[in-house]
Amino acid sequence: MEIDPTQLRDALSKVLDVEHAHIYGSKTGSDSARRKEVEAVLTRVLDELSRKVRKSR
Amino acid sequence: MKLEKVTLRNIRQFVGTQEVEFATDQTTKITLFRAPNTLGKTTLLNAVFWCLYGEFLTGFEDQERLRSAEAKDDHFSVEVRFQHRGRIYVAKREGRGAPNSASFQVLEENQGGTSIPHRQPELLVNSILPKSLASFFFFAGEYLKQPMSGEYSALTTESIRAVLGFKLAEQAIADLKDIRKKRQKELQTLSAGTDLATITEKLSEKETYVELTTVQLVSLRNLVSQLEGQKDELNEKLRGFESSSALQAKREKIEAQLRSARNNLMEAHRARQQLVEQFGPTLVLKGTAESATSFIDDAVTKKRIPSPFDKTFVKDILESQSCVCGRPIHPGSPEYHAVASLINSATDETVLKRALAVRGVAEHLLRSGKDAQRHLRMTLSQHHAAGEVVENLEQEHAIISEKIARQDQKNVRDAEVERARIEQTLLEFIANRKKSEEDLYNAKVEVERLRQEQDRAQAASPQVAEARTRLELLELMISHLESELKSAEEKGIQRIAEALNNVVGRATRLKYAAEVTTEYTLRLFKDEPGLGKVPVRVLSSGERRLLILCFMSALVSVCRERESEHGAVLLPGAIAPMMVDAPFGELDPEYQALAATTMMQLSDQLILMLSETHYTAKVHDAIGQSVGKEYMMVGYRRGDAGDAAPVRITVNGTTYDQIVYGADKDWTEIRSIGGKS
Numbered sequence: 001m002e003i004d005p006t007q008l009r010d011a012l013s014k015v016l017d018v019e020h021a022h023i024y025g026s027k028t029g030s031d032s033a034r035r036k037e038v039e040a041v042l043t044r045v046l047d048e049l050s051r052k053v054r055k056s057r
Numbered sequence: 058m059k060l061e062k063v064t065l066r067n068i069r070q071f072v073g074t075q076e077v078e079f080a081t082d083q084t085t086k087i088t089l090f091r092a093p094n095t096l097g098k099t100t101l102l103n104a105v106f107w108c109l110y111g112e113f114l115t116g117f118e119d120q121e122r123l124r125s126a127e128a129k130d131d132h133f134s135v136e137v138r139f140q141h142r143g144r145i146y147v148a149k150r151e152g153r154g155a156p157n158s159a160s161f162q163v164l165e166e167n168q169g170g171t172s173i174p175h176r177q178p179e180l181l182v183n184s185i186l187p188k189s190l191a192s193f194f195f196f197a198g199e200y201l202k203q204p205m206s207g208e209y210s211a212l213t214t215e216s217i218r219a220v221l222g223f224k225l226a227e228q229a230i231a232d233l234k235d236i237r238k239k240r241q242k243e244l245q246t247l248s249a250g251t252d253l254a255t256i257t258e259k260l261s262e263k264e265t266y267v268e269l270t271t272v273q274l275v276s277l278r279n280l281v282s283q284l285e286g287q288k289d290e291l292n293e294k295l296r297g298f299e300s301s302s303a304l305q306a307k308r309e310k311i312e313a314q315l316r317s318a319r320n321n322l323m324e325a326h327r328a329r330q331q332l333v334e335q336f337g338p339t340l341v342l343k344g345t346a347e348s349a350t351s352f353i354d355d356a357v358t359k360k361r362i363p364s365p366f367d368k369t370f371v372k373d374i375l376e377s378q379s380c381v382c383g384r385p386i387h388p389g390s391p392e393y394h395a396v397a398s399l400i401n402s403a404t405d406e407t408v409l410k411r412a413l414a415v416r417g418v419a420e421h422l423l424r425s426g427k428d429a430q431r432h433l434r435m436t437l438s439q440h441h442a443a444g445e446v447v448e449n450l451e452q453e454h455a456i457i458s459e460k461i462a463r464q465d466q467k468n469v470r471d472a473e474v475e476r477a478r479i480e481q482t483l484l485e486f487i488a489n490r491k492k493s494e495e496d497l498y499n500a501k502v503e504v505e506r507l508r509q510e511q512d513r514a515q516a517a518s519p520q521v522a523e524a525r526t527r528l529e530l531l532e533l534m535i536s537h538l539e540s541e542l543k544s545a546e547e548k549g550i551q552r553i554a555e556a557l558n559n560v561v562g563r564a565t566r567l568k569y570a571a572e573v574t575t576e577y578t579l580r581l582f583k584d585e586p587g588l589g590k591v592p593v594r595v596l597s598s599g600e601r602r603l604l605i606l607c608f609m610s611a612l613v614s615v616c617r618e619r620e621s622e623h624g625a626v627l628l629p630g631a632i633a634p635m636m637v638d639a640p641f642g643e644l645d646p647e648y649q650a651l652a653a654t655t656m657m658q659l660s661d662q663l664i665l666m667l668s669e670t671h672y673t674a675k676v677h678d679a680i681g682q683s684v685g686k687e688y689m690m691v692g693y694r695r696g697d698a699g700d701a702a703p704v705r706i707t708v709n710g711t712t713y714d715q716i717v718y719g720a721d722k723d724w725t726e727i728r729s730i731g732g733k734s
Contacts, residue, residue, distance in 0.1 A: 003533060012229075012534050013625060019229045023628070024183040038232045039239075046527045053526055 007052060011045035058185050058633040059662050060105070061145075064136040067128035068104050070097040070692070070725035077101075077727055079634070079664060080685025081140070085733040087657060087683045090666040092690030093704050093715055097725045098666035099197055102638045106195045108135035108150045110188050111161060111179075116200040123156040127722040134159075141185050147172065148182060186633045189219040193612045194633045198602075198640035214275075214577040220612045221549035222619065222628035226542050229626075233535050234268075240531060244524045253514045253521065260507040263500055270497045277490045282578065284483045291476040301461050301469045308457045311450055318446045325440040332436050336429030339422055346422035353416045368403040371396060541626045550575060552618075556611040564607050564655045569593060571607075579608070602642045606652045610659045617661075634662035641671045650679035657683055669706055685734035688727050689713060693720035 018041050022034045029037075060079045065071040079088045092098050103117045113120050124133040134151030145166040152159030163181050164172035175181045186194065193216065218227065241261045248254045295305040374396055378386050386392045462473045554573040561571045561581075570590070572580045581593040581604070619630025635656055641649045653676050657663050663683075667676075689706060697718050704715040708730045 003530065005537075008530075008533060008537055009625065011530075012537065015233070015534070016225060016229055016626065019225055019232070021180075023187070023189075023225060023228065024180045035232050035235055038229075039236050042233070042236060042531070046530055049530050050523065050526050053530070 002056060003049065003053060007049060011049055014041050014045050017041075058139055058141045058631070060137060060139050060634050060636075060664070062136075062138040063101075063105055063108075064134075064138075065101070065104055066135075066151075067125040067130070067133040068123060068135060069100045069125055070723075071100070071104075071727070072125045072127045072722065072724040075727050077688065078686060079662065080732060080734050081662060082685055082734050083661075085683055085685030086660070086662050087680055088662075088664045088686040088688070089672070089684045089732070090664075090688045090690065090727070091669065091672055091706060091708075091730075092666065092725075093668055093692075096690040096692045096715070097727075098638050098668075098690070099199075101727075102195060102197060102636055102666065104135045105137055105636060106191065107156065108137045108148055109182050109186070110191060111150065111157070111159070112188075113156075114192065114195060114197060114200070116197060121155055125724070127724055146175075146181070148178065186631045187224075187628060189224050189628075190616055190631050191633075193220065193609055193616065194631075195636045196609065196640075197638040198642055199638075216612060217550070217553055217573075217577055218546075220553070220615050220619075220630065221545060222622075222630065223542060223545070225628050226538050226626040230535060230538050230542075233531060233538070237528065237531050237535065238265075240524070240528050244521065244528060247524055248521050251514075253511065256507055256511045256514050260504065260511055263504045263507060267497065267500045267504060270493055270500060274490065274493045274497060277486060277493060281483065281486050281490060284479055284486065288476060288479050288483060291472050291479065294472050295461065295469065295476065298464075298466060298469045298472075300464045300466050301473070304457050304461050308454060308461070311454050311457065315447065315450045315454060318443065318450055322440070322443040322447050325436065325443040329436050329440050332429070332432055336425065336432065339425045339429050340433075342422055343426045346419040346426070349415055349419040350423065353412055353419075356412075368400060368405045371399045371403045538626060541624075545624070545627055547575070549615075550577070553611060553615055556614045556618075557608060560607040560611045560614070560655055560659065561604070563658075564603060564610075564651045579604075598642075599644050599648055602644050603648050603652055606640055607655065610655050614659045617659075632661055634664055635660040636664040636666075638666040639668065639671065640665075641667075646673045646675040649673060650675040654679045682733070684732050686732040687730050689715065689730050691726045691728055692716045693722070693724050693726065694718050695720055695723055 015038055018034070018038050022029070022037075059081050061081060062076060062078045064074065064076045066074045077088075080086055090098060090101065099117065103113045106112070106114055107123070124131060131153045132151065133153075134149060136147060136149045138145065138147045140146075147164045147166065148161070149164070150159045150161045161178055163175040163178035165175055166172050218224070238261070241257060241264075245254055245257045245261070248257065292305060292309060295301045296309075298305075374380060374386065375393070378388065378393075380386055380392070380396075384392075386396060458473070458477065462470060462477070464470060464473075550573050554571065557571045557573065557579070561569050568583065570582045570584075572582065574580065582590045583593050585591045613635060616630040617632050620632050622629055637656065640656070641652060644652060649671060650673075653665070656665075657680055665680075687708070689708070691713070692715065694716060695718075698716075701716070705712050706715055707713075713728075713730070
């Protein structure tokens with residue numbers, strides 16, 4: 001699949017922001033709560049990325 | 058980060074409120090606490106750690122019982138004042154019930170003398186010294202029990218990866234993989250009843266298998282390392298007994314030969330397999346090749362190949378209805394039939410070419426067959442010879458082991474029984490490890506194949522296609538993170554190895570050199586005259602302890618180097634004080650001095666808690682000049698001393714009692730006794 005590496009990195013950084021907040025303690029919660037939060041962010045970034053992939057096709 | 062002061066209120070032995078200031082100068086950076094056991098060194102260390110992170114270090118007992126039993130009220134707290142990048146902060150954790158329900162705040166002191174509470178105190182502390190790194194800076198020597206003996210000493214993979222800042226990416230990968238599993242199930246439901254569903258299910262099973270086997274393999278590798286360490290220790294023990302010393306030395310020599318012989322056998326086995334792969338078809342087709350050449354040669358002998366007549370030539374005569382001599386040949390005439398009958402035996406150029414090509418191939422096969430037989434004979438004989446060497450050495454090894462097991466001394470027999478048990482388990486684990494490695498390799502190949510199959514079978518359904526696109530994007534994200542980590546890992550391990558080598562070279566008498574492999578295994582080497590770099594297999598308990606301290610110091614120095622480094626996926630390092638309780642264990646005085654000097658040189662601030670047996674003259678000579686603040690702990694006890702011997706220390710000519718009897722309660726006082734700052 002063709003995807004611009006910058007777009008991929010941007011998407012990843014949004015996921016990493018959530019993880020970062022949990023590691024450094026600005027957000028607290030169980031592992032499953034964190035995963036839910038990551039999944040919510042991921043769903044949004046995947047929506048965006050797949051739209052871009054469709055466009056490029 | 059530098060610690061300036063800690064204030065304890067009703068924390069275990071420290072009844073009431075007690076304050077301790079730490080040395081912060083660059084030249085006199087050590088704060089020294091001198092106290093016999095049970096007076097509260099470990100409590101002080103854990104109090105500071107608890108204040109910053111709300112947790113205790115490994116091994117701290119009765120964690121629920123943090124509040125002093127002798128306290129007049131139920132309020133307890135720890136306050137830590139520290140500086141970081143020119144700012145002053147005060148962290149305070151306090152409570153009235155269980156330690157885990159205590160409240161936490163961090164105040165930032167501004168120049169006007171007022172304090173502002175930080176909105177996210179945990180975040181602040183973690184951004185200065187992440188919890189994942191804190192245990193390298195705050196630790197109790199008693200609990201440093203990493204398996205670090207022998208050649209295959211396993212370093213804690215987790216510590217190295219934490220120091221290299223991998224936690225963020227590792228957690229993200231774990232979460233993304235978890236979500237991927239969920240998405241794969243959704244895709245399975247979407248494509249239920251189709252080929253794609255079956256393939257996706259198989260793929261998911263295989264991927265789970267790969268993940269489980271990878272985890273299993275890591276734990277097997279660690280177990281093997283630990284067992285090898287235990288075996289090395291027993292070898293050392295057996296070498297120490299007079300009756301088994303010579304036999305053990307001989308056995309170790311045979312074991313070294315066995316290792317190399319087994320490697321040779323494995324090589325020979327591999328060569329045999331390669332040969333079968335290379336020449337197998339030749340040998341199988343040998344019979345066919347022989348028949349083919351003999352058939353073609355027979356035809357040549359009988360002049361059937363090549364035929365005296367060419368098919369095209371015969372056809373031309375029939376078509377032109379005229380012989381080469383000019384006579385007409387009419388269709389239906391006996392001459393015409395005679396010429397037409399030649400067609401069956403006439404040479405067809407294509408067929409002739411094919412027959413000759415087949416003969417060429419057959420001839421090549423026969424020639425290769427001869428080569429294959431020669432190679433095979435040679436390889437089989439090498440394999441056989443290597444097998445014999447292994448067998449002979451194994452027999453010799455068994456005879457020596459039996460001799461050791463029959464020694465008169467019970468301690469020798471016991472050590473041998475234990476060694477045999479470990480060796481047996483080790484062999485089983487090594488076999489399991491090998492099997493797991495093979496299984497993992499095959500499973501990965503299968504995953505790759507199934508992925509390709511899945512791509513092909515992907516249904517035309519737009520819904521499935523969309524779900525599949527998202528899954529692929531998710532996989533790209535995971536593999537991007539994994540490859541970033543992989544490249545950081547290679548550089549990072551090199552960096553840890555350099556730091557460790559630097560520390561080890563500085564701190565050991567024996568001038569060892571260290572290497573860290575990509576599997577996070579530590580190897581030590583020393584220079585032997587005439588032999589060059591020789592691996593060090595057995596370490597004394599003192600050397601092992603020193604090595605652990607070197608390892609911790611190396612981690613701290615890499616943390617310091619990485620303080621301002623942070624990439625997109627890596628967490629930064631940290632500069633922080635080392636606060637260490639009873640680090641020396643069984644080190645001899647010279648090594649104690651070396652260890653203390655090393656820790657002092659590698660940290661910006663060192664807080665050392667020692668008993669008198671560890672604060673020897675050599676340690677004092679090594680670090681005394683850098684002690685900025687010095688404290689002793691004095692324990693007060695109810696009742697009288699009875700038969701207990703007095704516990705005293707002498708500092709600068711003054712002798713102090715460290716246990717005082719006849720008090721109204723049991724408690725510990727932290728008393729300043731000097732220092733240079």
